[in-house]
Amino acid sequence: MSLPIDTLVELLKGGLLESLYMTIVSTIIAYIIGIPLGIIVFVTDTGGILKNKPVNFIFGVIINMIRSIPFLILLVAMLPVTRAIVGTTIGSSATIVPLVAAAAPFVARMVESSLKEVSPGVIEAAKAMGASPIQIITRVLLPEAKPSLTVGFTIAISTILGYSAMAGFVGGGGLGAIAINYGYYRYKTDIMLITVALLIIIVQIFQTVGMFIANKIDKRTNN
Template sequence: MGNDLLQLISPAIAETLYMVVVSTLLAYLLGLPLGVVLVVSSPGHISPNPWIERILGTIINILRSAPFIILLVALIPITRILVGTSIGTTAAIVPLVISAAPFVARVVESSLKEVPYGIIEASLSMGASPLQIVLKVLLPEAKGSLILGAAITTISVIGYTAMAGAVGGGGLGDLAIQYGYNRFRTDIMIITVIILVILVQGLQSLGTVLARRLTH
């Protein structure tokens, strides 16, 4: 790989990793509590509340149904208010978080619902509070599934960052469009695809290994 190509690839990888890590962490900061609320407020669970479940579920479904590229453009005014600009890697984090958080909520909901309700009933019979059940029963029992879900979420965010490059979001997607597509550099297109495949494969393998270890 030539020095000129390396000088293009290296910053793009750093920008992609920055967007992925920060966006995923913030998405879990928002999505994890939402997923927990969806589960505990569902019928027959520890704090059933159909209104909360329906309203929250509807909001999550609406956000999940919006294509990311449309959400990216629609959130430009909000992005400008929050970070002062709508272009660049930091600006791309705002729509990435808004798009990923509902996905996280559904992944967490699915993982927590895999926990046998008998364990929860046993905890209730011993006088555990709803908060104690969430922190000491639900989350620990579902940790293997949650890790796999985190890997899937991160992989999805990687795909979103590539699309963010279409509107000046930076990263490998921006590199592939600006230099690979617009300047007919097939080598750059191929290299960016290979790097993205390596990232995805590495994350999936890491998530699988961690999930197995934590489960056992």
């Protein structure tokens, strides 16, 4: 090993916690923004319960615009915004701002696609029962889409973890920063491999747990 084992463990432990911190906080905030956004895009679409072409168009364009900016560029472009919000552009807390900006539109699309899986017949039945649009959203769309939303969450959190690693290039913290600083700038390939292995393990855990929960809560499967 290129570093004393104790130092290495400390380093990786810190990086791991920072990565998890960035990923989890960003995912939560991205969902707080992305769920309403996804719902708005879904219900205002043609054939939706609150069909509204202009609203649908505007939100659609905003989501697509942010989604088409490569994350690394967004990261740099957002530095002034990050400084204004967090007060600094370095460290894991600062990374959360561009992470949320990149993830929220992505989450919105994931939520939209989960809602699209809800049978239109069930929505029609709720309408026929006299349900209001808000009741359809909270009592039909979201509960019926729960398993699919869970799968989406699993994908989103893994993607955000990947993004957070990229933030290492511009002074963000976490495992990504360790891989870049030690593995790339100092040619310590072993450390880079270990961080990569850790990232793989985390994604595996997210994936396995997420799919397990999604299957468990889905009442369409007999278990």
